[in-house]
Amino acid sequence: MQSVNPYTESVRAEYDEHDDEAVEAALSRAIDAFGEWRERSLTDRRELLADAGEVLRDRDEEFAELMTEEMGKPISQARSEVEKCAWVCDYYAEHAAEHLQEKTVNGPKDAETYVRYDPLGPILAVMPWNFPLWQVFRFAAPHLTSGNVGLLKHASNVPGCAKVIEEVFSEAGYPEGVFQSLLVDSDQVEDVVADERVRAVTLTGSGPAGRAVAEQAGRNLKKSVLELGGSDPFVVLDDAPIDEAAETGARARTINSGQSCIAAKRFIVHDDVYDEFVEKFVAEMEALQVGDPKDDDTDVGPQAREDLLSDLQEQVEETVEMGATVETGGEPLDREGYFYPPTVLTDVPRDSPGAREELFGPAASVFRVESEEAAVELANDSQYGLGGSVWTTDLERGKEVAGRIDSGAVFVNELTKSDPRLPFGGVKESGYGRELGKEGIREFVNRKTVFVQHGVGDE
Structure with a gap:
């Protein structure tokens, strides 16, 4: 081995x-x-x-x-x-x-x-x-x-x-x-x-x-x-704090070089703040440092295996061929190592890999929606249900929207993460059962x- x-x-x-x-x-x-x-x-x-x-x-x-x-x-x-x-x-x-x-x-x-x-x-x-x-x-x-x-x-x-x-x-x-x-x-x-x-x-x-x-x-x-x-939704509502959402969104998509089951993968953004969010989100993704994973300043390292890099590129290419726009990234880096750059796709067709499949690498799919109801509908339009994130300045609204998202966890104004104190697990094709917390030890x-x-x- x-x-x-x-x-x-x-x-x-x-x-x-x-x-x-x-x-x-x-x-x-x-x-x-x-x-x-x-x-x-x-x-x-x-x-x-x-x-x-x-x-x-x-x-x-x-x-x-x-x-x-x-x-x-x-x-x-x-x-x-x-x-x-x-x-x-x-x-x-x-x-x-x-x-x-x-x-x-x-x-x-x-x-x-x-x-x-x-x-x-x-x-x-x-x-x-x-x-x-x-x-x-x-x-x-x-x-x-x-x-x-x-x-x-x-x-x-x-x-x-x-x-x-x-x-x-x-x-x-x-x-x-x-x-x-x-x-x-x-x-x-x-x-x-x-x-x-x-x-x-x-x-x-x-x-x-x-x-x-x-x-x-x-x-x-x-x-x-x-x-x-999972293919976690990252929902940005019309009253969201855009600077914080864009900065956290870039980290949420690229943690562990994008190879995380609870990474934010589908960015669902209200039309009223869409252009502002995309501009700032792309800037945050482009500012990440890609390089030697042993360098303390590196934000994004290589993908774990060559075949994983190839799989991700195939998904991105097919999504683009179906009509998506590449805002940044979109091609493996021409260098030693299995490097894929932070990538942002917009105009993502709802039936493309960028919408329907899990992209297990630093590639984000961004969707424009006209209302809160449309945002929740799109968030739930997935075979997966592991985590999710909702961004709003109205915490009561955030809790209400979180309650309507079908997943094992939803974080309001924070990226999805696991915590020993809290039960962790999914619904739908994200699996069943719970780890961590009291619920986990009793499984x-x-x-x-x-x-x-x-x-x-x-x-």
């Missing part, structure tokens, strides 16, 4: 893949570890998670550089990602006991009735390359702490990240087998999902991958959680009802 630096286009390292024998051994370790791990006190598990957060902080620069070398993330954003991983460890170390506390339910007066939250067992996590540490830690922090054990199948272009995540938990003192990385290809995933020792599966990735995993999980009667990306537990009848056998 090769790790290719997308900035230099050179192989930075090679890793031995796990064969079927190695996978079998890992599954055996996982089920053995679960038997003991589930009996560890929640206090112990929380303390170990806090220690994992400290390991992340102690090795933050090492991990940030690794992410930048494996998938091209600008180094400043890579450092922030490591810190966010430490934050999610801190959050569940502090709040897991509260989220997993037994819940008393009013029942018959002569009985004690409550719900407890028990772990399920080994959980398989199939994770993507775009946030190679954060996506894993937002899975592992809650679900290991609730008493499950984790098996990670990471994206094949970030094997180095997969290995160091395993090291974090080992260095923090987790028992062997509680968290393991499997360096396997996608063909082996089906067998792992089907294995009776694996009790549930979570996937963050593409729609086709999600459908395949969900089908396998359903066939084997196993719980699944899916986060399948992979047995919500067990306990009924204790009083008075039986009393003298």
Whole structure:
């Protein structure tokens, strides 16, 4: 399994893949570890998670550089990602006991009735390359702490990240087998999902991958959680603060070099402010610095793989051929590395890739609408429903519009982002289930009802 630096286009390292024998051994370790791990006190598990957060902080620069070398993330954003991983460890170390506390339910007066939250067992996590540490830690922090054990199948272009995540938990003192990385290809995933020792599966990735995993999980009667990306609307109403919307919009579209499921992708702008917004938005996009991802001043690095760059260009070309106008960008950069410039498309046809598909790179589609109602209608005219953003100076209006947008999250006067304190997930073809917050830690537990009848056998 090769790790290719997308900035230099050179192989930075090679890793031995796990064969079927190695996978079998890992599954055996996982089920053995679960038997003991589930009996560890929640206090112990929380303390170990806090220690994992400290390991992340102690090795933050090492991990940030690794992410930048494996998938091209600008180094400043890579450092922030490591810190966010430490934050999610801190959050569940502090709040897991509260989220997993037994819940008393009013029942018959002569009985004690409550719900407890028990772990399920080994959980398989199939994770993507775009946030190679954060996506894993937002899975592992809650679900290991609730008493499950984790098996990670990471994206094949970030094997180095997969290995160091395993090291974090080992260095923090987790028992062997509680968290393991499997360096396997996608063909082996089906067998792992089907294995009776694996009790549930979570996937963050593409729609086709999600459908395949969900089908396998359903066939084997196993719980699944899916986060399948999005094409988030960024709605600019007629009373929006245009300077702030344009500046934040450029960041929202190009974070992680545009390779984010919750990046703003469809900019839906009221006619009254359309020209002003487009002028300022294009200027903000053109002001972003594209270059060496290890340079602290770089805003946009390379795309993670050559095929991803090609896919994005095909989508942009087809959108333009169907009638869209290129305001800036629109062609891969003629230089070493998989670079695509910040791109703005206007006059985007509603049936073009720029409107109907997810553009996974720094290319924004801008739409003009005549009213608030038309803005909401267009925002919801998508197969996706992950996040969204609404811009207005009237906060009550913003909340009302947010309530009408069909997505898992809507932010008013802010870009869409994940937060350990808040549930995260989508609707429609963006998937189902929730990560993070109280809702996230309860996704992979047995919500067990306990009924204790009083008075039986009393003298």
